[in-house]
Amino acid sequence: MSTYDCTTYYCNNGWNEVISHLSPYSWANWGIAIGLGFSVVGAAWGIWLTGASLVGAAVKAPRIRSKNLVSVIFCEATAIYGVILAIILLNKVASPKDVSYNFSSNWPWANFYFAGYSVFFSGCSVGFTNIASGISVGIAGSACALGDAQDSSLFVKILIVEIFASALGIFGIIVGIIQSNNAMFPTQ
């Protein structure tokens, strides 16, 4: 602990001050990055899992090649949810009209902070749900490819499992959009 008593305006006395002094612009842009980044990680992970099995199973059963690309498309969809939400969110982030060192005296601080937190956690919603959804679709897609190679009547049944898995990503983007609906970064 410091032995000097801090007396200026810019001291951070405790975590409460540290966290509340983080700029809402920072919160918002982190949120966009998390939302997009984790969604893409989930999608990529899922494609890695299902693509490896798909390629291997297609060696002996080439007929499964085209049908099982659906699993890859489901994984891709989780990445698209991330991109959609990221675009929605970044349209909310707006910089102030007057570029000056201080904000104006009647700056709407409440809206400012609300917008920051709202965009951050909306991005988190989408990011974390999509990483789970992507991995889940990947594992189910791998089993789908292997099952289809042995017995083609299994494909449609296991596809239903994948549809439920990718529904998890949809939950994320729905909640994320609603969460960030009222967020509006003030411009003056």
Added chain:
Amino acid sequence: MPGQTVGLGGMSTFNMQHGFVEALVRGFRSGFLQDESYHHLSQCDTLEDMKLNLQETDYGQSIQNDAAISPPLLEQRALQKMVTEFFYLRAQAVEPLATFLDYITYEYMIENIMLLLRGTISGRSANDLLAQCHPLGIFSESTMRQIPGFDASPRGYSDLYETVLVDTPVGVYFQRYIDTQAKTKITVASDVRGVLEEVQLEILKHSIMKLYLEDFYAFCVSLGGETAEIMGGLLRARADRNAINITLNSFNTPLNEPAMRDNYRKNLYPSFGDMYPEGTELLQRADDEAKLAQALQPFAIYRPIAERFSHTGGAHDDFSVDDEFYRHEVKLYELAFESQMHFGCFYAYVKLKEQEIRNLVWISECILQRRKDQIGKYVPIFSKADNRPGAGKGGH
């Protein structure tokens, strides 16, 4: 980063390194002969018919260049197909799957080395012996040629030590065996001669196999996860089968004497398995078939085999304990294909292919010798007939 290896991985990371190879082996699973194929083959009257029927199966490619098939030729072609597929898998595998597949081949290397040693002592030519070696267990050709070349002189044995025991991947088992036989660690090659001369080759083979199985089991357990569970079960069943077979084959041989039982036979039983240690204690004391059946009674899995013993008594016309074990093991190996993302299916694939080759040879021999009544004794694999878990539609 080059050289960095990823571990086995759980459900969410297994496919990254091993997904492709596992999918390949499951593709090979659909190449097994189906019930209909076995039915057609059993109806054949001549080997030409059998060849025609086989051409529609996965074996068609392997035998299409042969004018006529005979049981040994069929076995050779089928084995070559399996070996080609296995080495395709091995080429695509990364660690730890690569080590796992290597462990599967060590068993055949040990058999090959024993074959070469036995053949050399009975004076057969090196080329004959090399042609008879199991293709999965071939290590470097030059090393293999040197084994039949050794002569039973002190210099010969020390050469054997330096080539067989050092260059081969299974050399470590020979090293350990010699260490356990000699009370002190051997550093001079001439001491090796003493050990290798006194020990009969059969006991040597069983001891090396025991060391190999224990090493393989320890490796599988160290991999953890579902591989440890499934491979552990398969290897324990294997250890039990070895123990029972050693006991059974030692009846009516000098190894059955009480003194020999304690000193020699006891050390041949693997030190793991469902029957270890209480069951192997009972097996060690068994010196005839009744006691053997009694020893197997506490184990529910082996009780049917024990009952077959006590019912048929001394005559074994239509019952062979090997057949019973094959049937039992085929069920276990089929189950290894049931779950995904573990290594058990590779081991099961090799063993089931071996069984299929035995089936084909059996059917072709029955056709050749016109013993069609015996033809039904093959063990169906992935059969839809029973309500077994492994039964299901396979193939395309």
